[in-house]
Amino acid sequence: MTLKQTPLNATHRAMNARMVDFGGWDMPVNYGSQIEEHHQVRRDCGMFDVSHMRVVDMKGDGVRDFLRYLLANDAAKLTQPGKALYSAMLRPDGGVIDDLIIYFMDERWFRIVVNAGTADKDLAWMREQAAQHAPQLTITSRDDLAMIAVQGPNARAKVWQVLPQTQAATENLTNFQAADCGDYFIARTGYTGEDGVEIVLPQTQAVAVWQALHQVGVAPIGLGARDTLRLEAGMNLYGQDMDETTNPLESGLGWTVDLKSERDFIGKAALLAQPPTKKLIGLILQERGVLRSHQKVVTAHGDGEITSGSFAPTLEKSIALARVPMGVQIGDTVQVEIRDKLLEAKVVKYPFVRNGKIAGSV
Secondary structure (H helix, E strand, O other), X not given: OOOEOOOOHHHHXXXXXXXXXXXXXXXXXXXXXXXXXXXXXXXXXXXXEOOOOEEEEEEOOOHHHHHHHHEOOOHHHOOOOOEEEEEEEEOXXXXXXXEEEEEEEEOOEEEEEEOOOOHHHHHHHHHHHHHHHOOOOEEEEOOOEEEEEEEOOOHHHHHHHHOHHHHHHHOOOOOOEEEEEOOEEEEOOOOOOOOEEEEEEEHHHHHHHHHHHHHOOOEEOOHHHHHHHHHXXXXXXXXXOEOOOOOHHHOOOHHHOOOOOOOOOOOHHHHHHOOOOEEEEXXXXXXXOOOOXXXXXXXXXXXXXXXXXXXXXOOOXXXXXXXXXXXXXXXXXXXXXXXXXXXXXXXXXXXXXEOOEEOOOO
């Protein structure tokens, strides 16, 4: 199978990136030390090629009403142009098709960013639902666009050095807010638990902007550090922490699901009919070893399973997200089966790290 490539593929190779197959894309996992890349983002800033993510523009009369039906979170919350909302998109049985971000641009235009591995499936689902409920809408996959995430405490200052024309429009952005700056759509969002922005730009400009950022000291960061950063930040990864076989209430995403209003949405009836029996919790291993996905978690209330686990460079400990029975509480000690041994782990409230600091509950 031929792997798909982003516009920055040759640039990554010129920077000596180690490339891997990531969901059918040829992507950089690291450019050297993965742990150093992780610390670089926490302490200064780094940049990620996230051009494999799919940008979808949904336009037309009634787009907000359609999104209120399509998504578990309520698009009615978006009243300010540029404001963003994180949501799950569900199957009728409550399973998670994908998690995504929507941006309200105007009453006839919402922008959506979906995951790379689910992009084709997401687009087909959106179009199928629109054909039934909002045939007047146009749903466009913006394959002409690339995306670069610049993350870390110094990220925004570095971006303004390279794109000074965007500073006035972006310096007052709050978290989860974006500005349309002509060629550059800049959102104060990210997947690391640090401040920073995600820049959506024409594919033809991706290499020049990436190289200009590098020249002002922004280090390239691979997918390996992106995963440990998002895990420390307690952010879900689609395909690991949730998928079509799990519902958002059992995946730590209850805060994104609006079950109280009268609004109907796809999957709502199923969620109301089946109260959750499991929940997502944080774990810190108390012994030597590394927590990994699919390891069994033994608790006094029944068994669970790790969904995402890794060594956490900021904590210098092994951490995990795990789906466990509802009776498990923060502060409990559980056991994880690692290589036929049961090792103790402490149940904690995640996120583990935000804005460079270890959370107080950890």
